[in-house]
Amino acid sequence: MKKDIKSMTLSELKEDMAGMGEKSFRAGQIYEWVHVKLVRSFDDMTNISGELKEKCKENYDFTDLKEVMVQESKVDGTKKFLFELWDGNMVESVWMKYKHGNSVCISSQVGCRMGCTFCASTLDGLERSLTSSEMLDQIYAITRLTGEKVSNVVVMGTGEPMDNYDNVLRFIRLLTDESGLNISQRNITVSTCGIVPGMRRLAEEKLQITLALSLHATTDEKRRRLMPIANRYSLDELIEACAYYFEKTGRRITFEYSLVGGINDTNEDARELITLIRHLNCHVNLIPVNPIKERDYVSSTHEKAVAFKNKLEKNGINVTIRREMGRDIDGACGQLRRKVIHQ
Numbered sequence: 427m428k429k430d431i432k433s434m435t436l437s438e439l440k441e442d443m444a445g446m447g448e449k450s451f452r453a454g455q456i457y458e459w460v461h462v463k464l465v466r467s468f469d470d471m472t473n474i475s476g477e478l479k480e481k482c483k484e485n486y487d488f489t490d491l492k493e494v495m496v497q498e499s500k501v502d503g504t505k506k507f508l509f510e511l512w513d514g515n516m517v518e519s520v521w522m523k524y525k526h527g528n529s530v531c532i533s534s535q536v537g538c539r540m541g542c543t544f545c546a547s548t549l550d551g552l553e554r555s556l557t558s559s560e561m562l563d564q565i566y567a568i569t570r571l572t573g574e575k576v577s578n579v580v581v582m583g584t585g586e587p588m589d590n591y592d593n594v595l596r597f598i599r600l601l602t603d604e605s606g607l608n609i610s611q612r613n614i615t616v617s618t619c620g621i622v623p624g625m626r627r628l629a630e631e632k633l634q635i636t637l638a639l640s641l642h643a644t645t646d647e648k649r650r651r652l653m654p655i656a657n658r659y660s661l662d663e664l665i666e667a668c669a670y671y672f673e674k675t676g677r678r679i680t681f682e683y684s685l686v687g688g689i690n691d692t693n694e695d696a697r698e699l700i701t702l703i704r705h706l707n708c709h710v711n712l713i714p715v716n717p718i719k720e721r722d723y724v725s726s727t728h729e730k731a732v733a734f735k736n737k738l739e740k741n742g743i744n745v746t747i748r749r750e751m752g753r754d755i756d757g758a759c760g761q762l763r764r765k766v767i768h769q
């Protein structure tokens with residue numbers, strides 16, 4: 427079986443080159459073509475001999491994505507890309523322009539098996555996990571297509587990163603490698619629905635990335651109604667895992683809280699949330715839920731969202747209402763892919 431060259435570290439590639447009787451600087455050249463110059467095939471590597479290119483083609487797969495569709499928001503310029511993978515599966519990625527730089531939201535799996543009731547990504551279950559190279563490809567393709575540098579990456583598209591732990595970790599190491607795109611760890615956020623062993627394992631890696639926890643409810647009972655994963659891990663365990671992440675990394679936790687009208691946006695919910703997290707070094711991101719047509723959840727009103735935010739703020743909690751990016755372009759992740767595969 428061929429190896430996936432884009433998922434290999436520079437030292438792994440050096441070892442391989444030595445095994446092929448090549449000089450080690452060749453590994454550096456190839457790595458630069460792949461991860462800095464972002465070429466799409468061995469044939470584009472102009473300083474590599476024909477003979478070595480052939481050897482590489484025999485030994486390695488070179489992943490690439492096919493752009494299927496782009497939607498551009500007329501409101502804020504956000505672009506949503508639908509890409510086709512080598513096996514015909516599709517993934518979505520989103521490009522957002524902020525004052526501090528360009529951010530890309532990538533998918534980590536094709537579909538998801540976590541079953542959160544408000545999420546379009548899980549409606550068809552999990553197809554498969556993405557390789558590290560397929561996660562990098564989303565960023566590399568968007569960089570080529572927009573002609574602009576990406577400075578921030580959020581693993582918040584379709585999929586549960588902790589359900590694909592090893593590939594996600596390798597992806598982060600490659601993305602932050604100084605011989606590659608060299609994106610700062612501090613500019614990377616990984617969002618999880620709350621798989622406690624994965625969160626603790628990530629804490630042990632002592633990376634400087636931000637861990638975002640999709641909380642969405644303040645009691646176990648309410649959370650179980652929204653997110654099946656809450657049957658496996660209690661809020662107490664989750665909060666302890668968050669404290670552990672901070673203890674190991676010094677990075678404050680982000681709590682994602684999608685406001686669903688009449689479900690989790692009351693005054694009482696705000697009070698319970700304060701009690702739950704006030705002892706933690708954290709930030710809360712309130713996200714008015716993006717309704718999907720398969721479910722009858724509605725977004726909280728703007729007034730409710732502001733009242734919720736004010737209550738948290740008065741109690742000393744850092745909080746923002748997330749700017750809704752690209753609502754006019756099938757904003758909730760997983761919607762565009764479903765629209766295309768079910769048409």
Ligand SMILES: C[S@@+](CC[C@H](N)C(=O)[O-])C[C@H]1O[C@@H](n2cnc3c(N)ncnc32)[C@H](O)[C@@H]1O
Nearest residue numbers: 545582583585586617618619640682715716758
């Ligand atoms: C799609 S998930 C992917 C990362 C990870 N699986 C998780 O749940 O955190 C990213 C974020 O989008 C949120 N989300 C999913 N569906 C949404 C919707 N319809 N409206 C608003 N947020 C949504 C999730 O709760 C989560 O906070």
Ligand code: SF4
Nearest residue numbers: 538540542545548619
């Ligand atoms: S919110 Fe995250 S974990 Fe839940 S179904 Fe969607 S992608 Fe999966």
